[in-house]
Structure formats: C-alpha cells, structure tokens
Amino acid sequence: SEDDHHTDRKRPNILVTGTPGVGKTVTASLIAEKTGLKHINVGELIAKHKCYDGHDAELDTHILDEDKLLDLMETMFQECADEGVGIVADYHSCELFPERWFDLILVLRTKTEELFDRLTERGYNEKKRSENVEAEIMQVVLEEARESYDLEIVQEVQSNTVEDMESNVERCKVWMEHWIANNS
Numbered sequence: 001s002e003d004d005h006h007t008d009r010k011r012p013n014i015l016v017t018g019t020p021g022v023g024k025t026v027t028a029s030l031i032a033e034k035t036g037l038k039h040i041n042v043g044e045l046i047a048k049h050k051c052y053d054g055h056d057a058e059l060d061t062h063i064l065d066e067d068k069l070l071d072l073m074e075t076m077f078q079e080c081a082d083e084g085v086g087i088v089a090d091y092h093s094c095e096l097f098p099e100r101w102f103d104l105i106l107v108l109r110t111k112t113e114e115l116f117d118r119l120t121e122r123g124y125n126e127k128k129r130s131e132n133v134e135a136e137i138m139q140v141v142l143e144e145a146r147e148s149y150d151l152e153i154v155q156e157v158q159s160n161t162v163e164d165m166e167s168n169v170e171r172c173k174v175w176m177e178h179w180i181a182n183n184s
C-alpha cells in the first residue's frame, strides 16, 4: 500500500526545519552536497510554482495553496523513491507534510541575539523580526515537530556558528549511513 511505501525506499528523506534565519537552506544544501540527497527548498518551490491561494492583506503575504504544494511534492517524492534517490527538504513549518515522507526531522535552533542579527541583515522589518525571534524563543517549530512526528525521529540541534553547521551536516551524514545499513 502507499502508506508502507517508505519501507521500500533505498535512501532516507530528511526534513530540515526551524524558524526563518536559523540556517535551514545553507544546512540542507551542504547535507545534499555531502550525502548525494536531492535538496528541495520548499519555499523556493512554492514561489516557482505559485502555490498561492490568494493574498492576506493584513499580513501582506501570499496564502499557501497546501493542496497544490503537496501534490507537487508527492510526485517528486515518488519519482525520487523510484530512482533510489533520497531527499533533504527545508521549510519553516513541518505539520503540513505526511508523516510517511520523512525519516529524520532536524530542528535547527539559534540563540536570540544571533537570530536577531541574521534577520536584521536579511532586511526584515521590526515587526517581522520580533515575531520570528519570539517564535524561536517559544520554540514553536520544535513543538510543532514533536506533535507531528514520532519523537524518535525529531532531533533538535544548535545552529549558532559555522562549527555547529559543520557538525550538523556531519551528524546527518553518519545518521544516513546507519539508516542505509539498517534498511538494506
């Protein structure tokens, strides 16, 4: 059946998640480089395929067309699985995805001052910056991950420095080698 299809996969799928600015995209692209997993930047995919369902005037943001995004991603996941290719996806939310897609949920965490500086550098206005810094302090994405996935596959790691990033990438590489050994 489709629900146990993940047991047939030759390579694992990883989701890198966390508050905007914690380093999801740079970390996921390094993981892809070091492991041969295919990187999917979900935010970029949404923009490229215009997975929008209107516009929120108050927040001045697009409203996500979840069905369109999930259909698109389901096809990509299926094709990759058929070709024996694993995926490392990155996105600032995780509850919308089917649980069966992922074998590891890597939640990146960043200290307040560091995240504040990164979001300032990114050009976020005060409101958007403080909303995101607060969400990081309240560990919104970590709680979301813990509610949406098996606790055993949710890993929280620090992403404050370049050394942290390198260690997170190495950790994924080792984790993936174990996954392959245990699933072949």
Ligand code: DAT
Binding pocket: 018, 019, 020, 021, 022, 023, 024, 025, 026, 027, 090, 118, 159, 160, 161, 162, 163, 164, 165
């Ligand atoms: P995200 O995808 O989570 O929004 P990003 O990958 O675009 O974040 O990174 C945001 C900025 O922060 C970018 O300039 C790279 C820098 N950065 C990310 N992780 C870092 C880390 N662990 N140490 C130092 N800088 C980092």
